[in-house]
Amino acid sequence: MVKVMVAGYHGRMGSTAAQMVIDNADFDLVGVYDARGKDTNLGEDDRFKGQDVPAFHQLDAIKTTATVWIDFTIPTAVYENAKFAINHGISPVIGTTGMTDEQVADLQKLAKDKQVGGLIAPNFGISAVLLMQFAQQAAKYFPDVEIIEMHHADKIDSPSGTAISTAKKIAEVRAPKEQGNPNATETIPGARGAEYEGMRIHAVRLPGLVAHEEVMFGGPGEGLTIRQDSYDRISFMTGVKVAVEKINQYHELFIGLENLL
Ligand SMILES: NC(=O)C1=CN([C@@H]2O[C@H](COP(=O)(O)OP(=O)(O)OC[C@H]3O[C@@H](n4cnc5c(N)ncnc54)[C@H](OP(=O)(O)O)[C@@H]3O)[C@@H](O)[C@H]2O)C=CC1
Numbered sequence: 001m002v003k004v005m006v007a008g009y010h011g012r013m014g015s016t017a018a019q020m021v022i023d024n025a026d027f028d029l030v031g032v033y034d035a036r037g038k039d040t041n042l043g044e045d046d047r048f049k050g051q052d053v054p055a056f057h058q059l060d061a062i063k064t065t066a067t068v069w070i071d072f073t074i075p076t077a078v079y080e081n082a083k084f085a086i087n088h089g090i091s092p093v094i095g096t097t098g099m100t101d102e103q104v105a106d107l108q109k110l111a112k113d114k115q116v117g118g119l120i121a122p123n124f125g126i127s128a129v130l131l132m133q134f135a136q137q138a139a140k141y142f143p144d145v146e147i148i149e150m151h152h153a154d155k156i157d158s159p160s161g162t163a164i165s166t167a168k169k170i171a172e173v174r175a176p177k178e179q180g181n182p183n184a185t186e187t188i189p190g191a192r193g194a195e196y197e198g199m200r201i202h203a204v205r206l207p208g209l210v211a212h213e214e215v216m217f218g219g220p221g222e223g224l225t226i227r228q229d230s231y232d233r234i235s236f237m238t239g240v241k242v243a244v245e246k247i248n249q250y251h252e253l254f255i256g257l258e259n260l261l
């Protein structure tokens, strides 16, 4: 039985993850954490009536037997949460996006020092993991690329963690290239999107969307578009479940779900 703590349990992903843990016979939800709220037990939340799981609202008040910490919180909270987990020998399984490269490197060092396994996955959806792999493969032949990520209107960070990860994977295999016309101008600033090693990343935010990404490649006389769609947050739970099952076997912090598949 894997004992699990879920951080961000009031939120869209945290509540979905808490339900996944409750529904899994091999997992035991032993605590939930969210920075706000007065509830002392998850069962006080209408969505989780009948559950008896202690709820915490301050990191330093947390007392837990959890061995895995699932984190779906916010960019400004996740680093401290992950540090807390690793320092207490709890393996973090982090879906929260928006950490800096320096923060990720710090956490990797801490996990290695403490010999604690962990995972930061910008996307737990299998379609997104495959999209990133296919895009990296295509970029060897098509160096001209535009990344378009599309999300629900409440998303805080942009571009998405998945789009940044896609750009990094593409950058690993293609020489840096300034795309488009070197004399191009923007009549309205930002029209060409964010720039990463010459690639352009566009962030669309609309009600009705969940999480979607297109990677468009163009070459002389031809084009290739790779697209993935998460229509429902349940799509991320396959990956979270795999990570919870496996992460206690490891002693380092991985980046990307593909490391555990
Ligand atoms: N890797 C993946 O596959 C996926 C990653 N994500 C990422 O997960 C994160 C959460 O997304 P989503 O669920 O949509 O966002 P929500 O805004 O719905 O949820 C975030 C939750 O975090 C809580 N929170 C805020 N501050 C803290 C804190 N200091 N400590 C603990 N909890 C805190 C919020 O509480 P309150 O409401 O009280 O402020 C809220 O309940 C985002 O970074 C998103 O990009 C999302 C989908 C998939």
Ligand SMILES: O=C(O)C1=N[C@H](C(=O)O)C[C@H](O)C1
Pocket: 097, 122, 123, 124, 151, 152, 155, 156, 159, 160, 161, 162, 163, 210, 211, 212
């Ligand atoms: O905020 C979201 O919803 C999502 N966030 C992650 C990201 O930033 O890539 C993963 C997925 O796209 C959903």
